[in-house]
Amino acid sequence: MNMDNATTKDRFSFIRKTPLSLHNPVVALLLCLASFFATSFNAMAQTTYTFAVVPQFEQRKLFAIWKPIVDEVAQRSGLSLKLVATLSVPEFEHGIGQGAFDFVYANPYHIMKVSSSQGYIPLVRDSAPLRGILVVRKDSPIHSPAELDGKTVAFPSPNAIGASLLMRADLARLFKATVKPLYVKTHSSVYLHVVNGLASAGGGVEKTLQEQDPSIRDALKVLYTTREMASHPIAAHPRVPKEVREKLRSALLEFGATREGREMLAKVPMEQVVSTSIDDYAAMRTWGLESLWVDE
Template identity: 35%
Template sequence: MSRSRSAFFSLALVFIFLTALPCTLAAAEKSYTLAIVPNLPAVTLHKNWTPIAEYLSRELGVKVQLKLYDKITTFLEETKAGNADFMYAAPNMFYLAYQKQKYIPLVRGSNMLRGQVFVRKDSPFTKVKDLEGKTIAIVGPKNVCSVITRHALLSGQNIDFNVSYGGSTINVAKSVLVGKADAGATLDSSMMEDAPEMQREFRVLMQTDKIAPHPFSAHPRIPKQVRDAVTTALLNLDKSEQGRKMLETAKLAKPVKADYKRDYSFFADVNFDRLDRQQPK
């Protein structure tokens, strides 16, 4: 009788263990997706962001899985649908996702962004109003430099103009240099980084107000405890040389806590529909 009772309890323990095992495995396999805006080739973004994804995975005790895209339109569709748990996006793209999903900005870099409109030094155009009806080269329709400079021109300066897409800062600069476009619009920091030698060939006609850079944000379904842990982990990276290099590579240098109202509510005044209706010449 004693042996039977012992065997019964042993079998019961085995049954309880096997029943609980799937739950344990499910908890161990918990993962979050991190969507990265495709502003560089996917292979470059994978190299730049893998160290941060692995670091966050260790800090959170869960898997943080990179989600990369080959098109900005796909990235926007995914984030506006709320398919990403975490997201790193240009300010204007973050705002579009915020409108639909109320993503919460957690951390951003300290280097502010500012757009500029420039012409060749020998250009006859001396003020922004001279660009009425002219062609301005921009990187692309969704890039933050394009959005903030066109918004400033259309609303602040109240001029109409044509656009042409260069695809990159250096191509925009070349278009202006060879006369394919009357003016160009880029971020001032991008020009310094990508085409420093060309800067001496241009005159800046207008600069926009500075805006906060790309935020690292979280979908509101992510528990606050997890969001706070991610914020702390990213801020802590700035405390070591290796961590600072990781942040600089991912364009999150000198991270600070982000705030929607302070940093990104500016985009509520941007007429995105009007910008979308602008077709390249």
């Protein structure tokens, strides 16, 4: 009995004194698996996706509207999202053309234009259609877009789909009006230029006009409205994994169905969030807008 006990003690003593060897295949495998899962976990935890928004408002107002939305969607989806706001529409367009942003809220025609090079995938949009509007001061003597021939008209940028691109096409083709375009960076600046008499008219969209201060909005009247189109989408670059794209889509749809979500998204404005795809924008390819696009 004593010999057995001694033998047992010796065995355990040997085990305690023998270090785990990295050459042991089982130990090596366990270490490799631990390293793999730790690396994968850290990679997922550290992945932050950029969420860029077309500068439809001046930057401070844009952050005030979009930052709470992005933060809420990040919390609901479990994703790490960083809001990005460029200083101008051309700067934003350049970023999309380079595929610089993971998620974007953008001009639908620009999404179509870079579809072959970047392939942004529309996820959600507002159910309400987008229409461009041409505004003048309420006391303006101009009663038809044709009367703007030779006059200065303010636009946010050359390529804003409803406010500028389609509007300039309609002025030239439907009303034979050759205008002097003045590009002023944002929709809000367009309306201010018209109210202050710095432009005879201005291009915008119904949604952004409704977001203006009443003192600006009530000083303007809509002279002309374009055909309707599917609203600006929130889209994802194809490098974003499909499961991540779908998490964002689901979070936006769920958030948009809540009272708090509707109130916050109405400021975009996005009244009712619905799922979308590139097919909703295909008709734009037939509108002959390519010749009016300006690469900046």
